[in-house]
Amino acid sequence: MKLCVVANSAWNLANFRLGFLKALIQRGWEVHVLVPDGPETRLMREAGCQVHDVFMDCKGTHPWHDGLLLLRLRRWYQRLQPDAVVHYTIKPVIYGSLAARMLGIPVLNAITGLGTAFLRDGWLQRLVRQLYKLALPASPSVMFENPDDLALFVKAGLLRPEQAVQVPGPGVDITHFAPCPLPDTGGDAPVFLLVARMLRDKGVVEYVQAAQLLRPHYPHARFVLLGFLGVENVSAIHQAQMDEWVAEGSVEYWGATSDVRPMIARADCIVLPSYREGMPRTLLEAAAMGRPLVATDVPGCREVVQDGVNGYLCQVKDAGALAGAMEKIITLSPSQRRALGDAGRHRVEERFAEGYVIDCYLRAISDMVR
Numbered sequence: 001m002k003l004c005v006v007a008n009s010a011w012n013l014a015n016f017r018l019g020f021l022k023a024l025i026q027r028g029w030e031v032h033v034l035v036p037d038g039p040e041t042r043l044m045r046e047a048g049c050q051v052h053d054v055f056m057d058c059k060g061t062h063p064w065h066d067g068l069l070l071l072r073l074r075r076w077y078q079r080l081q082p083d084a085v086v087h088y089t090i091k092p093v094i095y096g097s098l099a100a101r102m103l104g105i106p107v108l109n110a111i112t113g114l115g116t117a118f119l120r121d122g123w124l125q126r127l128v129r130q131l132y133k134l135a136l137p138a139s140p141s142v143m144f145e146n147p148d149d150l151a152l153f154v155k156a157g158l159l160r161p162e163q164a165v166q167v168p169g170p171g172v173d174i175t176h177f178a179p180c181p182l183p184d185t186g187g188d189a190p191v192f193l194l195v196a197r198m199l200r201d202k203g204v205v206e207y208v209q210a211a212q213l214l215r216p217h218y219p220h221a222r223f224v225l226l227g228f229l230g231v232e233n234v235s236a237i238h239q240a241q242m243d244e245w246v247a248e249g250s251v252e253y254w255g256a257t258s259d260v261r262p263m264i265a266r267a268d269c270i271v272l273p274s275y276r277e278g279m280p281r282t283l284l285e286a287a288a289m290g291r292p293l294v295a296t297d298v299p300g301c302r303e304v305v306q307d308g309v310n311g312y313l314c315q316v317k318d319a320g321a322l323a324g325a326m327e328k329i330i331t332l333s334p335s336q337r338r339a340l341g342d343a344g345r346h347r348v349e350e351r352f353a354e355g356y357v358i359d360c361y362l363r364a365i366s367d368m369v370r
Contacts, residue, residue, distance in 0.1 A: 014040035113278030148299030169279025171354030203273025209319035287344030
């Protein structure tokens with residue numbers, strides 16, 4: 001059996017879906033990955049996938065370019081003749097579904113986050129919603145990573161209720177992200193770490209403001225950022241802004257890395273003040289390693305963080321509320337922090353293990369190609 005897996009970046013698949021791709025190969029599937037070329041394609045080839053370079057104007061809004069993507073994917077599907085196709089990210093979901101429908105190929109779509117199409121409102125966002133409504137009927141099952149996104153799509157009439165399937169995010173490899181002791185930083189000198197692409201929509205500005213509020217009272221606490229700067233996104237934080245924050249002593253910037261485990265191991269608490277998430281992999285990985293969490297009470301984040309059990313939730317877009325939640329971590333004893341971390345590890349083992357998520361996808365694909 002032959003399967004195409006399509007996404008807007010090799011980085012996305014290599015970081016979030018490599019375990020799924022390996023599971024397909026182990027079960028005898030011939031897997032063809034269609035993504036723009038990137039350094040991460042090597043990992044997918046090493047896993048046994050055949051990787052094809054497909055240009056996508058991922059952030060562009062030109063209808064001509066999007067029309068070309070539709071035709072480009074249709075040609076690939078005609079050439080490869082897959083038994084089924086799996087789409088991740090907005091443009092593959094929309095234009096890949098339309099292309100597959102033209103050829104009568106079964107489709108499984110995954111809505112892994114809503115992005116600016118639902119965070120903002122305007123003509124472009126309304127257009128994206130209409131395109132979803134046009135594309136999604138081709139998919140017998142549409143996978144969602146949290147109940148809020150699922151309910152939003154159903155309420156908006158973008159798909160039929162019976163199409164919607166909830167899975168607990170991308171899952172996390174609980175062996176790879178193993179528990180490790182909290183650092184011995186002292187009670188009032190914790191290391192807070194935000195791991196994300198440096199976007200305003202990830203709450204980076206509120207995190208810096210919270211650090212500025214806390215620093216006068218807790219001068220030994222450290223507030224760290226980790227993730228790519230200057231990414232192609234309307235809410236991107238750029239180098240000049242980061243340099244300014246670092247120079248004034250508000251935060252530290254640790255750059256970007258392909259392996260976050262050593263950085264998480266150096267932190268006492270992982271913070272994600274995002275405006276909305278599908279299912280935040282950062283929080284899952286940190287919880288698997290036994291780290292207390294602080295996050296905003298928004299879709300995705302609230303699925304991982306149980307307030308007062310494995311961390312604390314706070315109001316979105318509110319630096320004062322975020323500072324208050326982070327201060328709770330500072331005032332905890334080492335044993336209390338460990339208890340939060342242990343509860344987070346247990347929650348991940350129970351609800352978010354990667355193997356369970358992979359099985360959900362394999363069952364959905366099997367049902368399509370019977």
